[in-house]
Amino acid sequence: MIRDATAQAARLTAARALVEDILVPAEAQMDAEDRMPDAARAALRAHGLFGLSIPEAQGGLGLTMEEEAGLMLVLGRTAPAYRAVYALNSGGAAQILLRAGTEAQRARWLPGLARGDLIACFCLSEAEAGSDAAALQTTARRDGDGWRLTGRKRWVTNAPEAGMLMVMARTGGAGARGISAFAIDPNTPGVSVQPTQQKMGMRGAQVADIVFEDVAVPADALVGAEGDGLKLALAGLDKVRLHLAALSAGLMERLIDEGRRHALARRQFGKPLAEQPVIAALLADCVAEALAARCMALELARARDDGTLRPADAAAAKLFATEALGRVADRVLQVHGGEGYMVGSAVERLYRDVRLLRILDGTSDIQRMVVARGLLG
Ligand SMILES: Cc1cc2nc3c(=O)[nH]c(=O)nc-3n(C[C@H](O)[C@H](O)[C@H](O)COP(=O)(O)OP(=O)(O)OC[C@H]3O[C@@H](n4cnc5c(N)ncnc54)[C@H](O)[C@@H]3O)c2cc1C
Known part of the structure; x- marks a missing residue:
């Protein structure tokens, strides 16, 4: 659904100029340095791309899927590492908050993600849980009102610059139904970002492991119902x-x-x-x-x-x-x-x-x- 054809046409024209004038010329530098050049990041922010499908009420562009797909056809014409940095902010983590988060959780995280002030990380995979995500072993056990998290997440995109973590952890028994979602501040004591192997490509979108060592997580970090994490x-x-x-x-x-x-x-x-x-x-x-x-x-x-x-x-x-x-x-x-x-x-x-x-x-x-x-x- 295109809500406003004129606005969408203007968005696509602006995106074409962004790709040709700023993003494509900076591709080689980003690949060589494994870091997104500041000017490119600033331009992505100025175009609102960190908030693609986050609702306008929370500071995003509030795009429909058809509008977003149309935009990605244009933004695809450059290194996909750019997209791995900005689009993950309106991806998995934001979608879980939109689907199941409380008003307070949305208000806490979504405006910063939409502006690109915070970078979201989606922490699902582990060494023994890749395609079989339901096998994950990171655990969250009850501790008073809150939780204690322990485990290691592997190859988390954007981990070195994480501003919020959406973490899938086991709160119940084995299998998919025992997994819950938590929105966590990466500055919480016990959370550390640890280097992993070098990637062959996508340089500029950095990847690292995130380790949780008996991390105290407040009750209001749980997003949605206990046991709904993988479903979400x-x-x-x-x-x-x-x-x-x-x-x-x-x-x-x-x-x-x-x-x-x-x-x-x-x-x-x-x-x-x-x-x-x-x-x-x-x-x-x-x-x-x-x-x-x-x-x-x-x-x-x-x-x-x-x-x-x-x-x-x-x-x-x-x-x-x-x-x-x-x-x-x-x-x-x-x-x-x-x-x-x-x-x-x-x-x-x-x-x-x-x-x-x-x-x-x-x-x-x-x-x-x-x-x-x-x-x-
Ligand atoms: C650069 C990079 C960034 C990543 N970023 C993130 C991130 O931000 N957050 C996150 O949570 N994860 C991330 N991942 C992890 C990614 O989601 C997993 O790599 C992916 O889910 C595949 O899991 P795996 O690598 O363990 O492969 P495996 O599951 O071990 O699979 C190996 C091979 O076996 C095949 N296979 C597995 N099961 C079956 C089956 N039942 N039938 C047929 N074939 C099968 C697979 O298709 C694959 O070809 C990242 C990975 C990389 C490489």
Whole structure:
């Protein structure tokens, strides 16, 4: 649903300028330093992107899913590490607060997240709980009115700059029903951020482990009912998956531009590569897949807005778009030949970056399971 076509058109025009004038020129620096340049961060804040779907009442843009998907098609045309920093603020943590938080919890966290003053971290995965999130072992045990948290969360995006933590911890027995959600201040004694391995891409969106050592957590940090944590975390996945499908379509379009530019400029055998039918066919396949992902993302975003989205369809869109993105990145690197393999080219960077999208927020295999369950029961 587009609430105001003129406002959406203005948003897209502003986003195109942001991508071309600020974000793309800063990509190489961000990759080299593994840190988002200050000017880029300031521009993302000025455009309100930390508050994409946080309601306007809490200082966000309050975008519908169709508006957000349209915007991500544009914002996808640059390094996805930017998105990993700003979009997580309106992602899992904010969605849980919006779905189940009290007025006081929303008032405490959402305005800071929407402005980008606070950075949200979503703390679900652990060493023994990846795809099987229900196996997590971090525990929260009752202590008077409040709780004591102990455990280690692995590979938490944005952990080094965390301003709020949405932590899934076990408050009851084994399995999904024993897990609760807590909104925690990372400055609480006993919380520490610990370095982890280097990533192959997505540099600029830093990842670290977060350790909880007998951390005293007040009663009002529990979000939603005890035992509802994993249900709440999973309830936001349709939205994330459509967001990633749109992002992937935007990334494909960027890669196609890179491939087109190179194919027209590079001459071999006395003519531009673009005149070799094999090269033209590689790029044509990319165009078809990017278009399919774009259409899926927009169509399903409208379905989510009108309440008819099926979870299996959101999973299918994420599966198709991220897998197609992998194929497109591979073909476009091939079109670049050796230059595409050399460190420092945009294609080399994007090739490393986009690989993560087939792993995050449910790997492709997990999406296939969801799609198959929708079909077969
Ligand atoms: C850079 C990065 C950032 C991350 N950021 C966060 C974050 O901010 N917060 C957070 O909580 N987590 C985060 N994660 C963790 C991420 O969510 C997990 O990596 C992901 O869920 C997959 O889990 P895993 O890596 O343990 O793989 P595993 O679950 O061990 O899976 C390994 C392989 O087996 C396959 N597989 C597993 N189970 C099945 C099955 N039943 N059927 C078929 N195939 C199966 C998987 O598809 C995969 O190919 C991050 C990870 C990375 C790499």
